[in-house]
Amino acid sequence: MPQKYIKKILEARVYDVAVETPIHSAHFLSERFENEILLKREDLQPVFSFKIRGAYNKVSQLTAEERERGVIAASAGNHAQGLALAAKKLGIKAVIVMPKTTPEIKVQAVRARGARVILHGDAFDEALAYSQKMVEEKGYVYIHPYDDVDTIAGQGTIAMEILRQHSGPIDAIFVPVGGGGLIAGIGAYIKYLRPDIRIIGVEYEESACLKAALEKKRRVVLSQVGLFADGVAVAQVGKETFRVCRKVVDEVITVNADEICAAVKDIYDDTRSIAEPAGALGVAGIKRYVEREQIKGQTLIAIDSGANVNFDRLRYISERAELGEKREAIIAVTIPEHPGSFRAFCQTLGKRSITEFNYRYHDTQQAKIFVGVQTKPDTDTREDLVALLEEKGYPVEDLTENEIAKLHIRHMGGGHAPSGENEIVYRFEFPERPGALLNFLNKLGERWNISMFHYRNHGAAYGRVLIGMQVSKKEKSDVENFLDDIGYHYWEETDNRAYQLFLG
Numbered sequence: 001m002p003q004k005y006i007k008k009i010l011e012a013r014v015y016d017v018a019v020e021t022p023i024h025s026a027h028f029l030s031e032r033f034e035n036e037i038l039l040k041r042e043d044l045q046p047v048f049s050f051k052i053r054g055a056y057n058k059v060s061q062l063t064a065e066e067r068e069r070g071v072i073a074a075s076a077g078n079h080a081q082g083l084a085l086a087a088k089k090l091g092i093k094a095v096i097v098m099p100k101t102t103p104e105i106k107v108q109a110v111r112a113r114g115a116r117v118i119l120h121g122d123a124f125d126e127a128l129a130y131s132q133k134m135v136e137e138k139g140y141v142y143i144h145p146y147d148d149v150d151t152i153a154g155q156g157t158i159a160m161e162i163l164r165q166h167s168g169p170i171d172a173i174f175v176p177v178g179g180g181g182l183i184a185g186i187g188a189y190i191k192y193l194r195p196d197i198r199i200i201g202v203e204y205e206e207s208a209c210l211k212a213a214l215e216k217k218r219r220v221v222l223s224q225v226g227l228f229a230d231g232v233a234v235a236q237v238g239k240e241t242f243r244v245c246r247k248v249v250d251e252v253i254t255v256n257a258d259e260i261c262a263a264v265k266d267i268y269d270d271t272r273s274i275a276e277p278a279g280a281l282g283v284a285g286i287k288r289y290v291e292r293e294q295i296k297g298q299t300l301i302a303i304d305s306g307a308n309v310n311f312d313r314l315r316y317i318s319e320r321a322e323l324g325e326k327r328e329a330i331i332a333v334t335i336p337e338h339p340g341s342f343r344a345f346c347q348t349l350g351k352r353s354i355t356e357f358n359y360r361y362h363d364t365q366q367a368k369i370f371v372g373v374q375t376k377p378d379t380d381t382r383e384d385l386v387a388l389l390e391e392k393g394y395p396v397e398d399l400t401e402n403e404i405a406k407l408h409i410r411h412m413g414g415g416h417a418p419s420g421e422n423e424i425v426y427r428f429e430f431p432e433r434p435g436a437l438l439n440f441l442n443k444l445g446e447r448w449n450i451s452m453f454h455y456r457n458h459g460a461a462y463g464r465v466l467i468g469m470q471v472s473k474k475e476k477s478d479v480e481n482f483l484d485d486i487g488y489h490y491w492e493e494t495d496n497r498a499y500q501l502f503l504g
Contacts, residue, residue, distance in 0.1 A: 003192050005149075005152065005153055005156060005185070005188035005189065005192075005244070006188070006189065006192050006193075008149065008150070008153035008156075009153050009156040009157055009159070009160055009185065009188070009189050010160070012053070012057045012150075012153050012154050012156070012157050013056065013057055013060040013061070014052070014053040014056055014057050014154050014157050016056065016060070016089060017046060017052055017056050017085055017086060017089050018045055018046070018052045018053050018056065018157075019044070019045060019046065020161050021040060021041045021042055021044050021045065021158075021161070022041050022044070022165070023038050023039065023040055023041070023162065023165050023166055023301070024038065024039040024040075024041050024270070024271055024304075025037075025038055025039075026038065026039050026266070026267075026270040026271075026283075026302075027270060028266070028269050028270050029266055029270055029283070029286075033286075033287065033290045034296040034297070035286075035290060035295060035296060035297060035298045035299070035300055036297075036298070036299045036300070037283075037286060037300050037301075037302070038166070038299065038300070038301045038302070039267065039270070039271065039282075039283070039301075039302055039304045040158060040161075040162060040301055040302070040303045040304060041271070041273075041304050042158065042279075042303060042304055042305050042306065043273060043275060043279055043304050043305070043306055043307035046085065047078070047081035047082050047085055047109070047113075047308075048078075048081075048306060048307040048308050049078035049081065049082065049231075049279075049305060049306035049307070049308060050078075050155060050158060050182060050303070050305050050306065051078040051079045051081065051082035051083075051145070051306075052081070052082035052085060052086065053082075053154040053155055053157055053158070054079075054082070054145075054146075054148075054150070054151035054152065054153075054154035054155045054181060054185070055073075055079060055082035055083040055085075055086045055143065055151065055154070056082065056085075056086040056089070056154065057150050057151065057153060057154030057157075058086075058143055058148060058150040058151045058154065059071060059083065059086040059087060059090060059092065059143060060086070060090065061150055062092075062141060066141045067090065067091075067092050069139050069140060069141055070092060070093035070094065070095065070138075070140050070141070071083065071087055071092055071093070071094050071095070071140060071141050071142075071143050072094070072095040072096070072097065072131050072134055072135060072138075072140035072141070072142055072143070073094075073095075073096055073097070073131060073142065073143045073144070073145060074096075074097045074098070074124060074127040074128040074130070074131040074145070075096060075097075075098060075124075075127070075145050076098065076099060076102055076106070076124055076127075076230050076231060076233060077098065077102050077106030077107075077109075077110070077230070077231065077308055078106070078231055078306050078308055079145035079146075080096040080098060080106065080110045080115070080117075081106065081109050081110055081113065081308070083096065083115070083143055084096060084109075084110045084113035084114060084115035085113050087114070087115065088113050088114045088115075093116075094114070094115040094116070095115065095116045095118065095131075095134065095140060096110050096115050096116070096117050096118070097118045097119075097120050097127045097128075097130050097131040097134070098110070098117055098118070098119055098120075098127060099119070099120070099121050099122055099124055099126065099127045100119045100120070100121065100122060101122055101227055101230065102119070102230065104310060105308055105309070105310050105311075106308050107119070109308070118130070118134075124225075124233055124234055124235070125234075125235050125236075144238075145179060145181065146178065146179035146180055146181030146182075146184075146238050146241055147179060147180075147181070147238030147239055147240050147241055148181075148240065149240060151181055152181050152184045152185045152188070152240065152241065152244065153185060154185070155181050155182045155184075155185035155186065156184075156185030156186060156188055156189045157185075158182075158185070158186055158303065159173075159185065159186040159187075159188075159189035159190050160189055162186075162190075162301065163189075163190070163193060163194065166299075166301070168299065169299050170194070170197050170299050170301060171197070171198065171298040171299050171300060172197065172198035172199075172200050172250075172289070172298070172300050172301070173186060173190065173197060173198070173199055173200065173300075173301045173302075173303070174200050174201075174202050174253075174281075174282040174283075174285040174286050174289070174300065174301065174302045174303065175187075175199065175200070175201055175202065175282060175303050176201075176202055176203075176231075176232060176278050176279065176281035176282055176303060176305045177201040177202060177203045177209075177210045177232060177237075177252065177281075178207070178231060178232030178233070178234045178278065179209075179234045179237060179238045179241060180210055180237045180238050180241030180242060180244075180245055181238065181241055182303065182305065183199065183201050183210075183241075183245060183248075183249060184238075184240070184241040184244035184245055184248070186199065186303070187199040187244065187245065187247075187248030187249055188244055188248055190248070191247070191248045198250045198251075199248055199249050199250050200249075200250055200251055200252070200253060200285060200289065201245070201249050201251070201252040201253070201285075202252070202253050202254075202255060202281040202282055202284060202285030203232065203252055203253075203254050203255075203281070204226060204228065204229040204232055204233075204254070204255065204256075204257070204260065204277070204278075204281065205226070205254040205255060205256050206224070206225065206226025206228070206257075207222065207225045207226055207229065207232055207233050207234060207235070208222075208252070208254045209221075209222055209234055209235060209236050209237045210237045210242070210245060210249070210252050211252040211254060213236075213237050213242055213245075214245070214246070214249070214252060219236055219237055219239065219242050220236065221235050221236045222235045222236070224489060226257075228257045228260070228277055229257075229260060229276075229277040229278045229281065230276075230277070230278065231276055231277070231278030231279070231305070231306055231308070232278045232281065253285045253288050253289060255281065255284040255285060255288055256324075257277075257320060257324075258320045258321075258323045258324030259284045259287070259288065259324045260277045260280050260281065260284050260324070261277075261316075261317045261318075261319075261320040261321040261323075261324045262284070262287075262320075262321045262322075262323075262324030262325040263275070263280035263281070263283040263284035263287065263324075264277065264280045264317050264321065265317075265318075265321040265325070266280075266283055266287075267279075267280055267283055267304060271304075273304075273307060274307060274309060274314070275304055275306070275307055275309070276306045276307055276308050276309035277309070277313075277317070278305060278306060279304055279305045279306040279307055279309075280304070281305075282301075282302030282303045282304065282305070283302045283304070285302070286300050286302050320406070322355075322374075323400060323406065325377065326375065326376075326377040326381065326382070327374060327375060327376065327377065328355055328372055328373065328374055328375060328400075329372070329373050329375050329382035329385050329386075329398065329400050330356075330370070330371070330372050330398075330399045330400045330402070330405050330406065330410065331371050331373065331382075331385070331386065331389075331396055331397065331398055331399060331400075332368060332369070332370060332371075332396065332397045332399055332497070332498070332501045332502070333345065333368070333369050333371055333389060333394050333395070333396045334366050334367070334368050334369075334394065334395040334396075335366070335367050335369060335394065336365075336366065336367070337363065337364055337365055337366055337367045341367070342357075342369075345369075345394070348388070348389065348392050348394070349373060349385075352373050352374055352375070352380070352385070353373070353374040354371060354372065354373055354374075355372035355373065355374055356370070356371065356372030356410060357369060357370070357371055357372075358370035358371075358409075358410065358502075368501055368502065370399075370405075370409060370410065370501075370502055372410070373385060382398060382400055383398075386398050397497060397501070399497070399498050402496065402497065402498045403427070404427060404466065404493055404496045404498045404499055405498035407427075407464050407466070408427075408454045408464070408466040409498045409499070409502055409503070411454070412454050412466075412502075412503070415502070415503070416502075416503060416504065417451060417452070417468075417503070417504075421470060422470050422471055422472055422473070423451050423452070423468045423469070423470055423471075423494075423504070424468070424469055424471050424476065424479070424492065424494045425452070425466065425467070425468045425492070425493045425494045425496070425499055425504075426466075426467055426469075426483070426490050426491065426492055426493060427464070427465070427466050427467075427490065427491045427493050428440070428463075428464070428465040428466075428467065428488050428489065428490045429463070429464055429488065429489045429490075430463050430465070430488040430489070440463070440465065440486075440488070443486045444467075444486070447482075448469040448470060448471050448475075448479065449469065449470040450467060450468070450469055451468040451469060451470050452466070452467065452468030452503060453465070453466070453467050453468070454466040454467075466493070468503075480492075
C-alpha cells in the first residue's frame, strides 16, 4: 500500500513555494547522548513550517472550476499559513477557520498572506465543524490539513530529501504527530526504499491520538486534548493517515510538557533557532528513546517541524526547561525556626546552587521552606539531593513532579490561612482568550466564598487557575456538579502535598 505514494511523492509540486531544507548536525546533543543526532530543519520554510509542502501540492492540482470556488480549511495555524501562501501564489481566494486559542503570531501571519481568517471554537475539532458548514453554505473547496492523499504526498517530499541528503546509515527518524499527515508521508517513502529505518512517531502525552488508535487497532476520539503543543492538538488521527501509519510506523513515543520545553532549549543551543512546542517533539522523542534503549553510536534524525511560537510563551518554556532536563529539583524542607538555620541548610547543599527560596514565618518551632536546587541528570540527581538532606536529619519532600508546586506555589506568597475552614481546592485549565478570566469568574458566580485564587497568564493557549473555596461537606457534590456544567477541565487538589505544606 505505501508504494502507491512513491509516484505521488516524486511528482509532488512543492518547490514553487517550498525550499529544500538542510539537515543540521546537532553537535551538543550528539556529544551528550553519544549518538549522531541530526535535525531536518523544516522550521526554515517560508512559512516556518513543513505544512507549505502538502498545502501547495494539493491546491496546485485543483481544477479551474475548483479554483474559481475558492478554498477553505480549519487549522491551528501552520497549515493555515501554508494554504494562505499556496492560494496567494496561485491567485485563489482562501478562507481559514482557526480556533480562538491559536497563537496571535499565526493569525497575523495568515492574514498577512492574503487569506480571510475566521476565529471559531476552542480547539481544532470545533473549527473543523464550522469550516465544513461553510463548505455546504458557500461552496468552498475544503483543503484538509492532513487527511488527504495529495497533502500526505507533499509532506512525503521531506523523506525524499532526507535520503538524498544523507547517504550514510540512518537508524531511526522521529516525527512529530498531530493528525498524522507528516508521519504518513515520510513513513510511506522511507519504508518503500529503506525498510530498515525505524519510523517513530512522537506525540504530546495530552494529545496522543495515534498511539491510542494503534493500541485499539481503530481510530478513537480523545475525550480531552491538551493545548500546550497547539500544532498537534488533534483529538482523532485522520482516516487515510491511520491507514498508512498502521503499515509504516514502528512505534509511538509520548512526551510531557517539561520534556518538550527541554527539547526547545536543546534545539536553541545547537542551532540558535527557537522551535515551537510541536516542532521540538522529535528531539524530545529521541532523548526519551536513547534513555530507554541505552543505545550508542546510532544515527537518529528528528524532524524540526515548525517555529511558529508566540514570544510570550518563551517565558513558560524557559521556566520548565530545567525541570524537563532534570537540572532542577523542587523540594519542601522543614528547618528549625531560629537564626542561622538557613545558612546551615545552604552549607549542607555544598556547591549546589539554589534557584528559588520561598518562606513565610508560621510558628516559633519550625519553618517550612519551598526550595529550587540545581541538580545534574546523571551525577547529582534530585534523588541524591533528597537522600543527602534526609541523612542530615531534614524532613524533605520532593515536589518536582507536582503540578501545583510548579504552576502555582512557586509564584505565590502569603502562607497558611489563619481561618480557612471547609476549604477545598481545585486546579483549572480553560482556553485562553481576551476576557477568559472574567468569563470564568462570571460562570463561577457568588454561591461559595473564594478563599484563595491564583491565575497566571504566560502567553499559553490555555489559562491556569488554582482556587480555594469554602464549602460545607454537604454541598461538595453541588460544587462538582456545578463545575461539570461550566465545562472546563478541573482537578481537585485539596489533598495535594504542596498545597497542604504551604497554603492549607
